[in-house]
Amino acid sequence: MTYCVGLLLDAGVVLLSDTRTNAGLDNIAIYRKMFTFSVPGERVVAIMTAGSLSVTQTAIARLTDAAEDPDADENASILKAPTMLKVAQIVGNTLSDVTVEVSNKVNRMNQGASASMIVAGQRKGGPMRMFLIYKEGNFIEATADTPYLQIGEHKYxxxxxxxxxxxETSLAEAQKAVLLSMDSTLRSNLSVGMPLDLAVIKTDALEVSELRRIEATDEGFAKMSSAWSKALKDGFQQIDTV
Amino acid sequence: MTYCVGLLLDAGVVLLSDTRTNAGLDNIAIYRKMFTFSVPGERVVAIMTAGSLSVTQTAIARLTDAAEDPDADENASILKAPTMLKVAQIVGNTLSDVTVEVSNKVNRMNQGASASMIVAGQRKGGPMRMFLIYKEGNFIEATADTPYLQIGEHKYxxxxxxxxxxxETSLAEAQKAVLLSMDSTLRSNLSVGMPLDLAVIKTDALEVSELRRIEATDEGFAKMSSAWSKALKDGFQQIDTV
Structure with a gap:
């Protein structure tokens, strides 16, 4: 599995993904699940992926090809689409097409293949938006009432x-929140693993403001993780039993 | 869904279950999911259930009938079985039989029915033990390395x-832990709901030491819940961002 989380805040978006991919418990590898596309000053788009690697790699490859193709039109390139809604549609259609193609192959072996994605970004003149794309290609959008989206192992x-x-949460607080959300998931589920990819896109920056890989050896993350553990234990101790 | 959690500690077992049952989102009801059986001074058994209500009600009814039947032998009555392992086998066989019977009916409508259970207890002369029974009737046991078992919505x-x-956790701390574990689940998942049933069986007591229903209006639980929320928020504030 995977855990990816995105927060849509007044100040921007904060995205965090793990990198663990597994085909069975004995075949574990590290793959990037966060991809960014930008024309600085004009638009920025980030995509996080969960699910079958054969589906997500192919879908991202097609989206990248179209984004780099000077002849691709606004219905094919996420860097030319006139709105973020159109970007979500392009990603959804690509994901749906690839899912059907791969599923047709693996269905013959009585297996399934599916994937989902979080797409976030902003184009000049429009608002920052964030979408969760389902394997069928349809999608939902983050709003002020529900300012976060998750894919993969989302419950922990x-x-x-x-x-x-x-x-209203600040970008610094938001980074702390997604890292602690990931920390709980890492502790409780083996299918989610370090290193992590963290991206921040500030509102109206129209470029990736920060893109950072947090390695398993990262001292800051380890410190935050143990501080959170201590805070939880201390908080637990201080509460009276009913 | 459901959330039930059981802790197997040196001092005894602590069990907590919710009571929400739903057939679709618009058909929600309260059903007890915790059942206790005892011959005080001789043995005590507690069972918590998750899954299809038609399966769990029938399975519990059969186990109750056999426990109350003076002619039932040690292969049928959980109050006569010579060991807790045998109790787990009886519960497993009953659950498996009922699951197959109900599934045969609902399969004709292309639906499935399944359930799982946690069984905990002690008989005189034996240790306290706790098992998770799968719908197929097989089971796993809680150990010192993994002293807790969960069924239903277990991730939150x-x-x-x-x-x-x-x-080594005390019974008082353990009650706090299961209630906070339930609190996180209640907040994040609509299919789990108040009231709660809490049971404590002290080691070597050979009877149910405490069996308590915690209503939605319970002031102690509400206070604990908001104290935990505050502890989490305070702890979160105090941690430095990476």
């Missing part, structure tokens, strides 16, 4: 987000 | 257990 890390995230 | 409430529970 949801309680912390439910408690602390609002659209 | 797992991080807190992973952090604070060891076999």
């Amino acid at each position: 890390g949801k309680p912390i987000l439910d408690r602390v995230i609002t659209p | 409430g797992k991080p807190i257990l992973d952090r604070v529970i060891t076999p």
Whole structure:
């Protein structure tokens, strides 16, 4: 599995993905699940992926090809699409097409293949938007009421987000929240693993403001993780039993 | 869905279940999912259930009938079985039989029916034991390395257990832990709902030491819930961003 989480805040978007991919428990590898596309000053788009690697790699490859193709039109290139909604549609159609193609192959072996994606970004003159794309190609959008989206192993890390995230949350607090949400998931589920990819896109920056890989040896993350563990244990101790 | 959690500690077992049952989102009801059987001074058994209500009700009815039948032998009655392992086998066989019977009916409508159970207890002269029974009737046992078992919506409430529970945890701390584990689940998943049933069986007590229903209006639980929320938020604030 995978865990990817994206927060849509007034100040921008904060995206975090793990990198663990596994085909069975004995075949574990590291693959990037976060991809960014930009024409600085004009638009920026980030995509995170979960699900079958054969589906997500092919879908990202097609989206990249179209984005780099000078002849691709606004219905094919996420760097030319007139709105972020259109970007979500292009990603959705690509994901749906690839899912059907791969599924037709693996169905013959009585297996399935599916994937989902989070797409976030902004084009000049439009608002920052974030979408969750389902394998069928349809999608939902993050709003002020529900300012975060998750794909993959989303349950372990949801309680912390439910408690602390609002659209007014600062980018620094938001980074802390997604890292702690990931920390809970890493501790409880083997199919999610380090290193992590963290991206921040500030509102109206129209470029990736920060893109950072956090390695398993990262001292800051380890410190945050143990501080959170201590905070939880201390908080637990201080609460009276019913 | 459901959330039930059981802790096997040196001092005894602590069991907590919710009561929400739903057939679709518009058909929600309250059903007890915790059942206790005892011959005080001789043995005590508690069972928690998750899954299809038609399966769990029938299975519990059969187990109850056999436990109350003076002619039932040690292969049928969980109150006569010579060991807790045998109790787990009886529960497993009953669950498996009922699952197959109900599935044969609903399969004709292209639907499935399944359930799982947690069984905990002690008989005189033996240790306290706790098992998770799968729908197929096979089971696993809680150990000192993994002193807790969960059925139903287990992911939201797992991080807190992973952090604070060891076999040495006191019964009071354990009750706090299962209630906070349930609190996280209640907040994040609509299919789990109040009221809650909490049971404590002290080691060598050979009877149910405490069996309590915690209503939605329970002030102690509401206070604990908001204290935990505050502890999480305060802890979150105090941690430095990486």
